Amino acid sequence: MSENAVSELGRRELTRWFWRQLTSMRTALMLLLLLAIAAVPGSLVPQRGVDARAVETYFLDHPKSAPILDDLGFFSVYSSPWFSAVYLLLMVSLIGCILPRSFVYLRAARARPPKAPRNFSRLPASASFETDASPDDVVAAARKALGRSRIDVADREGVREVSAEKGFLREAGNLVFHISIVVVLIGVAVGTLFGYRGSVIVTDGGGQFANSLPQYDEFSSGTLFDTDDLPPFALTLDKVTARFQPFGSPQAGAPREFRAKGTYAASPGEDDKPFDITVNHPLAIGSTSVYLLGQGYAPVFKITDAQGNVVYNDAVPFLPADATYTSNGIIKVPDAQPEQLGFQGFFLPTAVSQGGKELSTSAHPAAANPLVGLNVWRGDLGLDEGTGQSVFILDKTKMEQYQDGAKAFRVSLQPGMAADLPDGGSIEFTELRQFARFQIGSAPLVKVPLFGIIAGLIGLMTSLTIKPRRTWIRARQDGSRTVVDVAVLDRVPRDDLPADLDDFLERFKDALGETEEKATT
């Protein structure tokens, strides 16, 4: 035999050994616990897929450790190689466990109950009694008492032997549960690969959105999703309602109701239909759903440049930064002459001045005393460089801030007020609108994981409640009496087996008509 053949054999043995290890219950258990441990860091460190902004903040707060954690995949734990490795190994182990067990089960489901063991007293629970009934009557009574078990009757040298087995559904439930886990994971994978999700800010009072890629503020989609396949609906937002617990009451300022109303057309040319989206009640357009994820204030500004032209007249969403809706926003005015203008500042829905200081704070999230404070820059907004720019970030590298003596120049405006700009021109806070932040997305086959997990739950409950039980009864003639031996065995050890045997004996004797006999003796 050549050395090659030996190593070939060795390799096959090794592979088989490895496979047996991987599919053993002990390994599955280890992998399961490893999965639990591997999931922990993702809950303690911000995740890119959950909150990308929190990850950026983490980088700023922990400049030393963040890059190391990033290299280890801690900011996207659930798609990291090590997390994937654990659950893929678990999947292989699971499938390697299910397949052989399914074959064993299919064979066992057709098998007859095993023959009665010779010595009943060795079984965990057994009993004997005598009766006047004939062995045939005993067998008939046993059939009745055993109910829906699978029953075989044998005749061994004048001794009647009954072998019964029930509880096959336990293993079936077990297999269904484990197969359903695989189904759920496949469903999740398909939904991720073919789905998309994006978010967009739309202002009320007629703000519009058409479902195409450039309109989104944020967008992500599965690798197999084609963005040309975005369903071509469009919506117009008429009114955003936000209600808060009133001032002075318990939990003042706590949000109570968010609602977005407007109209939508499912595809171009179709009639407009009204919509009314609240949290928990998304709008469904075909396979796509539109969710109301957040809202905030969008002051409308009218800006005139030094030459007297109206160069800006639009609503500007200010993003809320805290529970009182102290919000931050940016205005970019590329058309202003002679130089482009940029504004950056805050919005306070209920401004209250603090102890004579100039800077106010917001006391309540409802717009009771709205106030905008803006600093102003002039120069080049950097919009012509071709790279996409966030509407929420002002690039000040080529801009110069207006000063007011030693301090930065600032305009403070309430609705209806206007202020002059240092080099001529003006800014007017014409009205206050609100914006809605919608999440728009579709995950195909979302029902697959749902039905998978429901089937799994049913399987789980079946496997946890059904007892796989074997019962053997031996009846032999002894003079005019019949001696009956009974034994029971569970595939899963239980401590209440003797009690169950007592219950069975009672039913058995009932079927034999023994109870009356007992009463008479």
Place this chain on the structure above:
Amino acid sequence: MTLENLAQVSNYAVASATGILALAFVAYVAQWGFARNVAPERERVTAGSADELPQASVPVERSNMAGGIGLSLTTLATIVLLVGVVTRGLAAERAPWGNMYEFGCAATVAALLVYLALVRVWEIDWVGPIITAFGTVVLGASAMVYVPAGPLVPALHSYWLVIHVFGAIISGSAFFIGAAASVLYLIKSRAERNTPEDKRVGFLWRIPASAKIDQVAYRVHAFAFPIWTFAALIAGPIWAQYAWGRYWGWDPKEVWAFITWVVYAGYLHARATAGWKGKAAAILALVGFATFVFNFVGVNLWVGGMHSYAK
């Protein structure tokens, strides 16, 4: 009664229940303490006929009485706490489990109800000290995150709040009873290994054998696990799909619910695997309960995320 009155009644009831439960704990400790030098009861069979039964000694009588008082006080605390939870719901005009304080109260009353039910079925009064001690601590800690009765944030305006959180409360209560039984299993099985026959005195030897305790723990967990599966992996994702547009998003609360599920799945497997039964399985059950408690306390107060309903 006005809503403010109802809220007031609820507060008094919860505070009273906390006090009564603490007293119940004292009574249960006394039950163990009085019997500290008592040898275990012999099997009834060896006692022969009824008149030959040994007379109960004074320490046994005292111990039994203290146990009876403990059970009565626990029952009373449960009723009063139930009143507190119901009036809280009436005062807020919604299901009374919308924030951390309310979840603490509702989960405690559920755990006490499960305990009392199991005392009737399986006579598990021996976990009484652990149940009442932990229950008192949970109620006291809930008072630290108290919020006045009132409506909820819009994200919680859904009947899924009733289903999803109720499932979490029921399974959490059962996990708790299971954990308490597992603690006693570890203590008892250790004692069974290390204590010679003639030194076996005290209440520990009056409670069931460790194998029996293990059986109780397993059954409670086997009851809780499917409910947890439903609450965390079915009802939760359905609601998340409606509210947030994704059924699973690795939010910290979801991560820890998943971890709890995985650990208890490991417990059920461990019971079926030779070599992992007994001690290792009991420790897994305790780890599972620890992850559940961390999800409630740690994630709510220190981690945050979309499930932050603490305040």
